Amino acid sequence: MPVRTGAQYVENLQKHPREVWLRGKRVEDVTTHPALRRPIEQIAGLYDLQHDPELAPVLTGEGPDGSRVGRAFLPCRTPADLRARREAFRAWAEPTLGLMGRSPDFLNTTLMAFAESPGVFAELGPRFADNIRRYHEHVRDHDLFLTHALITPQVDRSKGSSEQQEQFLHMGVVSTSEEGLVVRGARMLATLAPMADELLVYSLPGLRPGDEKHAACFAVPIDAPGLRLISRTPFDDGTRHPFDHPLSSHFEEADCLVVFDDVLVPWDRVFLHGDVGLANALYSATNLRQHTAHQTGVRGLVKLQFITGLAMKLSQSVKIDGFLHVQQKLGECIAAVEQAHALIVASEAEYETTDAGTVRPRFDALQTLRVLLATQYPKLVEVLQTLGAGGLLMMPSVEDFTSPVADDIARYYRGADLSAVDRIRLYKLAWDLCGDAFGQRAAQYERYYAGDPVRLLATNYLSYDKSECFRLVDRALALAGDPDTPAP
Known part of the structure; x- marks a missing residue:
């Protein structure tokens, strides 16, 4: 499947209703809701840029089967590839003036980085490495838009996830079966979640021994049964005139709390679970x-x-x-x-x-x-x-x-x-x-x-890496010589 257009992105949102709560009411259709419609139009515009004759070569590259895919999905093999990726990042940042911090290219890049390090996930077994490769290919080939939720609810920061007032106040794995993991609890801060296609979950470094149930990396569709999005109060509810509020009327990102109400994560969407050390090492090991x-x-x-x-x-x-x-x-x-x-x-x-x-x-x-x-x-x-x-x-x-x-x-x-x-x-x-x-x-x-x-x-x-700095200090220290050496 080639890169998507804006219309295809919007159509996919309409085909997959998700549970979004905003100002105490459930949103029936995110594409028409006054507080979400205009930001969705901005993201759709980014997808359309991939089909612009001038920008298509900047924003896309050749995939394994010869079709055009988003450049953020592709690994860099030369320094020139890094520069080309920079230009692609810029081409998507300029239309939103750098104000949409979670445009699709961000997590496309994350997924590429994971897929580029399959050995890290293979530490728990070869199927987890295969899972991350296949998921990367799935998102790349369907040009999907991902959000993520990394942070635990700010309830009691003095305690680890397993020490909270409730066992699954912080998102954790309740049980496993032949079908997959069952996940319960909450995570934040899922930026642009109501407008995304999929949710990618992994942990920031900081899990402690005993937090094994909270150590997980997986992905689920944003419309997965039991997945609930609670949006913060929007800055623009659709009534602001663009002349008075030119930015907030277009670039609202709808940060959300994500509630997992016993969400089933199929095994082919699981990339890591139960290993605190590996979960903490994802940033540095990949x-x-x-x-x-x-x-x-x-x-x-x-x-x-x-x-x-x-x-x-x-x-x-x-x-x-x-x-x-x-x-x-x-x-x-x-x-x-x-x-x-x-x-x-x-x-x-x-x-x-x-x-x-x-x-x-x-x-x-x-x-x-x-x-x-x-x-x-x-x-x-x-x-x-x-x-x-x-x-x-x-x-x-x-x-x-x-x-x-x-x-x-x-x-x-x-x-x-x-x-x-x-x-x-x-x-x-x-x-x-x-x-x-x-x-x-x-x-x-x-x-x-x-x-x-x-x-x-x-x-x-x-x-x-302090070695270069210390090498210069050691050179300077050598100038002093020993205290029992006679002065010249």
């Missing part, structure tokens, strides 16, 4: 962290470029960009963009070769970028808030343009060289990104994308 960090880094770069461009345009609109302190802040934004770009390029140029003979980006460069995104993006949000100042708080609504005060709007809201309409449009875009709940979610998303920023920095230290 190629997962390198390839997902590559997609994340490219998307993050687009997001940084977007907010930097917005800060510069906002400053020019009222001509504050001539002031030195404003130029300093804009210069900091540009520095963040260039750091991100340099780290991505460095990760590709200093690529690593895998045991399978494929190549992957260098992890340390991408890990550093992830650390920077967690701190730099919220900082750029603050820069935009500072530069917008009180102007961000006093923009009129779209209805004012056709009201008796329309002349006042045209006179007093204009910019130095902009009409009132253009300046208001610019400031509303800025407010949606830096002040509205949607924008704050986008900042919080980057801040905690890879977990606790403190733990992220600690991991950076613990996993870093």
Whole structure:
């Protein structure tokens, strides 16, 4: 089957009703629900890009049978493949301005990384390695959209999964049979889950001895019996005018709590279970962290470029960009963009070769970028808030343009060289990104994308190859000589 179109993606959602709860009501059809319809249209647009004559060669590559498949599904065999993948990531990040953090290419890349490391899953038996290969082929050949749920509910973080108030408060395996695993409990944070085709489940490192029932890696269709999605309150319920809220009216990601009410996972969809050590090692033992960090880094770069461009345009609109302190802040934004770009390029140029003979980006460069995104993006949000100042708080609504005060709007809201309409449009875009709940979610998303920023920095230290740094220190220490050596 060739890559899907947007219409085929939407049709598949309609053919597979899923249990989604939003504002206390069950959603009958996600493709027509006011809070979900427009984001689904955005994702459908991404699938359509795969058929655009100019972008199809960027977004797709040749699959094993000669048909075109999404480039994120394909392993990289040369450094040129890494650069081509970067361009594909960018081509899908730009239409959503880097604001959809879980576009389909992210988990397509994850699945490719798993399939590229079958030996890891084979530690539990050859069928698990076969399962991950076949599932990768299934998702690739049907061009499916996956979401995932990695985090346990935030009930009592001082205790492990097996120590919670209820045995299966955190998702775990209740029983096994000839058919497969039966799974009960909950996971979060399933971004875009109402709009996805399948759910991929694995664990973040941190499971403890005794958590064996909670150590599992598997996939199920999003409409699997017993699978329930509870969405957070949407930022846009379908009533927001795009002029007033240009971002939240299009890019709502509908983060969900996933409830497993004794969901049956067939054995051919099980990739790991019951092994705490192996579940904790998936990030480091497979190629997962390198390839997902590559997609994340490219998307993050687009997001940084977007907010930097917005800060510069906002400053020019009222001509504050001539002031030195404003130029300093804009210069900091540009520095963040260039750091991100340099780290991505460095990760590709200093690529690593895998045991399978494929190549992957260098992890340390991408890990550093992830650390920077967690701190730099919220900082750029603050820069935009500072530069917008009180102007961000006093923009009129779209209805004012056709009201008796329309002349006042045209006179007093204009910019130095902009009409009132253009300046208001610019400031509303800025407010949606830096002040509205949607924008704050986008900042919080980057801040905690890879977990606790403190733990992220600690991991950076613990996993870093210190040999080169220590070699230089040892050279310097040798200059001192021994204390009993006479001074020259």
